[in-house]
Amino acid sequence: MSYLLTEEQKMIRDLARQIADEKIRPVAAEYDEKEEFPWPILKVIAESDLAGIYIEEAYGGMGGGVTELCIATEEFSKACGGIAVSYAASALGAYPIILYGSEDQKKKYLPDIAKGKKLAAFGLTEAGAGSDAGAVSTTAKKDGDYYILDGVKQWITNGGEAETYTVIAMTDKTKGSRGASAFIVEKGTPGFEFGKKEKKLGIRSSATRELIFTNCKIPKENLLGKEGLGFIVAMKTFDKSRPGIGAQAVGIAQGALDHALKYAKERVQFGKPISSFQGMQFMLADMGTQVEAARALVYLAAGLIDSGAKDISKLSAMSKLFASDVAMKVTTDAVQVFGGYGYMRDYPVEKYMRDAKITQIYEGTNQIQRSIIAVEMIKEMLRK
Amino acid sequence: MNIIVCIKQVPDTANIEIDPQTNTLIREGVESIINPFDMYAIEEAVRTKEKLNGNVIAVTMGPPQAEIALREAISMGVDEAVLVSDRAFAGSDTWATSYTLACAIRKIGKFDIIFCGKQAADGDTAQVGPGISMHLDIPQVTYVKKIEEVTADRARVERMTEEGYEIIEAPLPVLFTVVKEINEPRIPSLKGKMKAKSAQIKALTAKDLDADEKLLGLNGSPTQVVKIFTPPPREGGEMLTGSTEEIVDKLVKVLKDECKSKI
Numbered sequence: 124m125s126y127l128l129t130e131e132q133k134m135i136r137d138l139a140r141q142i143a144d145e146k147i148r149p150v151a152a153e154y155d156e157k158e159e160f161p162w163p164i165l166k167v168i169a170e171s172d173l174a175g176i177y178i179e180e181a182y183g184g185m186g187g188g189v190t191e192l193c194i195a196t197e198e199f200s201k202a203c204g205g206i207a208v209s210y211a212a213s214a215l216g217a218y219p220i221i222l223y224g225s226e227d228q229k230k231k232y233l234p235d236i237a238k239g240k241k242l243a244a245f246g247l248t249e250a251g252a253g254s255d256a257g258a259v260s261t262t263a264k265k266d267g268d269y270y271i272l273d274g275v276k277q278w279i280t281n282g283g284e285a286e287t288y289t290v291i292a293m294t295d296k297t298k299g300s301r302g303a304s305a306f307i308v309e310k311g312t313p314g315f316e317f318g319k320k321e322k323k324l325g326i327r328s329s330a331t332r333e334l335i336f337t338n339c340k341i342p343k344e345n346l347l348g349k350e351g352l353g354f355i356v357a358m359k360t361f362d363k364s365r366p367g368i369g370a371q372a373v374g375i376a377q378g379a380l381d382h383a384l385k386y387a388k389e390r391v392q393f394g395k396p397i398s399s400f401q402g403m404q405f406m407l408a409d410m411g412t413q414v415e416a417a418r419a420l421v422y423l424a425a426g427l428i429d430s431g432a433k434d435i436s437k438l439s440a441m442s443k444l445f446a447s448d449v450a451m452k453v454t455t456d457a458v459q460v461f462g463g464y465g466y467m468r469d470y471p472v473e474k475y476m477r478d479a480k481i482t483q484i485y486e487g488t489n490q491i492q493r494s495i496i497a498v499e500m501i502k503e504m505l506r507k
Numbered sequence: 508m509n510i511i512v513c514i515k516q517v518p519d520t521a522n523i524e525i526d527p528q529t530n531t532l533i534r535e536g537v538e539s540i541i542n543p544f545d546m547y548a549i550e551e552a553v554r555t556k557e558k559l560n561g562n563v564i565a566v567t568m569g570p571p572q573a574e575i576a577l578r579e580a581i582s583m584g585v586d587e588a589v590l591v592s593d594r595a596f597a598g599s600d601t602w603a604t605s606y607t608l609a610c611a612i613r614k615i616g617k618f619d620i621i622f623c624g625k626q627a628a629d630g631d632t633a634q635v636g637p638g639i640s641m642h643l644d645i646p647q648v649t650y651v652k653k654i655e656e657v658t659a660d661r662a663r664v665e666r667m668t669e670e671g672y673e674i675i676e677a678p679l680p681v682l683f684t685v686v687k688e689i690n691e692p693r694i695p696s697l698k699g700k701m702k703a704k705s706a707q708i709k710a711l712t713a714k715d716l717d718a719d720e721k722l723l724g725l726n727g728s729p730t731q732v733v734k735i736f737t738p739p740p741r742e743g744g745e746m747l748t749g750s751t752e753e754i755v756d757k758l759v760k761v762l763k764d765e766c767k768s769k770i
């Protein structure tokens with residue numbers, strides 16, 4: 124499949140594939156087992172110029188968009204969904220700055236992220252504010268030239284490892300979701316600490332921690348956009364980042380399918396490779412078709428976003444929803460193809476199944492994606 | 508620091524087959540890659556440049572499609588590339604190849620260090636690197652596993668031996684052939700790949716080299732391939748058994764008889 128990639132996009136794909144095959148695949152199981160953050164691999168990615176492919180050249184990036192980010196994320200995810208998300212979550216943290224940062228903020232923060240010298244992370248979720256993002260209780264109180272942050276963000280990908288955080292906090296609780304604002308907070312700011320590293324079902328090499336703000340004083344220049352824009356910043360960021368989760372899901376699904384296909388050809392039962400049985404063939408055919416359909420939707424959404432289109436929420440949510448459901452289905456079937464071997468950790472496919480699950484949950488559960496899609500569809504109908 | 512790295516395009520040895528009739532490599536349909544040992548030479552050349560500033564030029568002798576190998580070298584950080592290609596070079600053995608490459612390097616100009624891989628994965632001779640240094644009349648150090656220090660006019664390196672390593676200092680210009688222990692070749696960068704795609708590859712043909720034409724190609728190759736064959740598998744040795752005295756007696760007898768029959 125070509126998807127009419129440009130020369131440069133093909134180079135990104137080939138390079139990401141080479142990194143996935145030579146650097147990620149051999150160590151994926153080990154990082155999963157040890158739950159270790161993949162710094163050496165992120166360094167290779169940075170040296171290959173892939174850390175900032177979605178950032179403008181003026182800020183040290185390679186000038187690509189969501190499509191380029193998806194291409195690299197998909198390739199990395201074929202080898203390891205956990206290592207891939209450590210890469211992609213930095214983009215999630217950077218997008219609020221790309222979208223709403225002032226010239227000074229972009230110049231200050233983006234070049235190091237683009238060069239891979241620093242990782243970024245995004246902090247919205249709290250213990251009591253998951254799908255109901257309006258229930259955020261972290262506060263930011265204006266105090267002269269500063270804001271004072273208090274509260275705890277939960278399950279933040281790249282938490283503790285990243286240097287640059289974009290965080291949503293309430294500047295005016297009386298206004299509900301219109302009282303939220305987005306801030307840039309740097310690691311090392313007094314009053315900003317991290318909780319313990321969470322133990323997870325999948326994507327275990329990625330780091331997930333609490334961000335704990337206690338009387339944390341940040342300069343007022345760290346406000347992104349204006350006060351009250353916090354939720355808009357978050358929603359517009361997700362509109363851009365969701366195809367990236369879709370690409371991660373497609374990569375995980377394709378990676379599991381590749382293993383299943385190879386195994387079905389090698390595994391002999393009743394005197395024949397199991398790939399010669401129709402029951403197995405139909406399963407593999409469905410898996411292949413689902414992955415291809417998911418990929419088509421992800422790159423359609425990414426292409427639409429990169430074209431500069433305004434109404435991207437629906438397709439962006441669809442690409443994340445569909446691809447992540449496909450990833451769960453296909454990875455579960457891949458374990459089934461392997462039979463008992465698939466359930467064993469000595470074989471690679473159970474990890475893909477564990478890694479796939481999170482793609483249905485983070486950056487908005489798939490139930491929330493359906494809500495977004497339905498609301499957008501109804502809005503479209505009413506406009507006609 | 509002007510650095511030259513000599514590379515060779517070879518068939519990917521991971522999936523290679525030998526024609527049982529002719530005992531030569533089947534090259535059709537086999538993907539070509541940069542000789543794996545040359546990847547370490549490229550990496551070391553680029554690292555040396557990054558440390559000391561300067562310029563790295565990759566040189567290869569081969570058919571026009573060897574240009575692909577040169578572009579890959581550029582994607583890894585090599586600055587310029589020269590393809591030495593001419594029908595007149597066909598049939599070159601290691602002597603003629605190293606003579607041709609030496610002429611090309613002279614033509615390229617001033618250089619301080621030449622890096623080569625320790626040998627090529629197809630021919631396995633390990634002769635071309637040392638041959639170039641002899642034709643250029645410069646010192647060589649083979650099997651280099653570490654560059655300890657390079658100054659404006661000298662270099663000190665570790666040379667791998669079977670028992671350990673030697674530390675050797677040599678005046679510049681010098682030629683090093685490197686072993687895989689020296690580094691881990693990098694993955695290309697996106698900027699490198701983009702540069703490689705549009706880079707101008709300089710071409711040198713026989714008439715550009717100021718070479719003695721009698722010394723080029725098949726005519727300039729003293730090597731005569733008389734026969735290519737698969738050596739028979741080694742047979743097991745003779746086991747001497749018994750008490751220590753008996754074994755010693757038997758061994759002495761065998762050695763005496765063997766010596767006699769040899770004389």
